[in-house]
Amino acid sequence: MPPARRSRTPSPSSSSGPADRPALHLTRFLPYRLSVLANTVSHTLAKLYEKRFGITIPEWRIIAVLGSGETMSAGEIAQRTAMDKVQVSRAISRMLESALILRESGDTDRRKALLTLTPKALAIYAEIVPMALTYEEEATDALSIDERAQLDTLLSKLQARADQLATRPAPVSAQGEPVEE
Amino acid sequence: MPPARRSRTPSPSSSSGPADRPALHLTRFLPYRLSVLANTVSHTLAKLYEKRFGITIPEWRIIAVLGSGETMSAGEIAQRTAMDKVQVSRAISRMLESALILRESGDTDRRKALLTLTPKALAIYAEIVPMALTYEEEATDALSIDERAQLDTLLSKLQARADQLATRPAPVSAQGEPVEE
DNA sequence: CCATTTTAGTTTCGTTTGAAACTGTTGCAA
DNA sequence: TTGCAACAGTTTCAAACGAAACTAAAATGG
Numbered sequence: 001m002p003p004a005r006r007s008r009t010p011s012p013s014s015s016s017g018p019a020d021r022p023a024l025h026l027t028r029f030l031p032y033r034l035s036v037l038a039n040t041v042s043h044t045l046a047k048l049y050e051k052r053f054g055i056t057i058p059e060w061r062i063i064a065v066l067g068s069g070e071t072m073s074a075g076e077i078a079q080r081t082a083m084d085k086v087q088v089s090r091a092i093s094r095m096l097e098s099a100l101i102l103r104e105s106g107d108t109d110r111r112k113a114l115l116t117l118t119p120k121a122l123a124i125y126a127e128i129v130p131m132a133l134t135y136e137e138e139a140t141d142a143l144s145i146d147e148r149a150q151l152d153t154l155l156s157k158l159q160a161r162a163d164q165l166a167t168r169p170a171p172v173s174a175q176g177e178p179v180e181e
Numbered sequence: 182m183p184p185a186r187r188s189r190t191p192s193p194s195s196s197s198g199p200a201d202r203p204a205l206h207l208t209r210f211l212p213y214r215l216s217v218l219a220n221t222v223s224h225t226l227a228k229l230y231e232k233r234f235g236i237t238i239p240e241w242r243i244i245a246v247l248g249s250g251e252t253m254s255a256g257e258i259a260q261r262t263a264m265d266k267v268q269v270s271r272a273i274s275r276m277l278e279s280a281l282i283l284r285e286s287g288d289t290d291r292r293k294a295l296l297t298l299t300p301k302a303l304a305i306y307a308e309i310v311p312m313a314l315t316y317e318e319e320a321t322d323a324l325s326i327d328e329r330a331q332l333d334t335l336l337s338k339l340q341a342r343a344d345q346l347a348t349r350p351a352p353v354s355a356q357g358e359p360v361e362e
Numbered sequence: 363c364c365a366t367t368t369t370a371g372t373t374t375c376g377t378t379t380g381a382a383a384c385t386g387t388t389g390c391a392a
Numbered sequence: 393t394t395g396c397a398a399c400a401g402t403t404t405c406a407a408a409c410g411a412a413a414c415t416a417a418a419a420t421g422g
Contacts, residue, residue, distance in 0.1 A: 023310070024314065031222045037215060038216045042215075080208075089370095110417060111371070113371095131213075142341075155218060158320060266402090267381085292388070
């Protein structure tokens, strides 16, 4: 079926009569599509990780960055996993309880705790990585080589732009008085 | 810089020595990238909607599907917005309180309530749609026409595949005993 | 040095979430 | 009809979340 291009650029300068309102179809709205897709994927993986290993997505991410055997601080984990420090802190305390992670105070700076995976967690890593890569492979197996490269490029560009838009002070369009009743 | 292709297909049949473990870099892992991107975008839009109109993303979605003036039931809204019925129910009760939506019991089936936007919500719709489209335009303004078409195609293919993978009974790879310590 | 600010990480508090249980309604079938 | 399954939507409950407050340690600097 044809792509059904919707009318964009709602001619903001011309007077907006009641009939020429721009329409928006949620199913073609990029933020919606991204949200639904990411949700579907995350939910599937979360169930997989939970059923097989009893871990959550935040815990999986921590295992993923520490899986090579590296040691790092909670702050560094937060950076590398794009989680905030509260999320990381909570995930770490869960992992301490389930003996997935080891924490020892740093010598030079006692604020930073050095975190390392336990052998138990490394065993999970060894098993979960192929599983994760298999899922990724299956999710993209309908894509050609070219399309995979395009996807990579597009995600990078979109993320870069989204980061810009996220941090600017004055957001979208003029913001006047709140909506009149 | 070069794309730094990671090694996939970890030769599952050969014995996995300690050194030839497959590596996984979170920043190149598709589910992670999708999650972070969707999060960035949603968070930005959520702040925008909240600041300007005092509504949440679920409320925005409901406004989006009812914005043309249509009337539909909660269940139908749930389908069209990809939200579950609990989320929809809660969003609707918020919107009833803030007089954004009108609910009347159906005549033929008193289980289904017919929902319509109030003029107040329609006013928000008229203002929020251009804002949303502007954001979308800005998010993609670094993409060529070709790339936008690619994005459309890729998202559709990925969503279709993700839906398949989400609903199958036996997930990824053989699942044996829990991880040995 | 001592006082102040910054940094690392945790805790708290109120809100949001999702799954499951529940209520009320309709359709179906003996 | 009555009894039961299916359906629409709400409520409940426990877990997860985010922002802000907090604790402790290090860096700054007068």
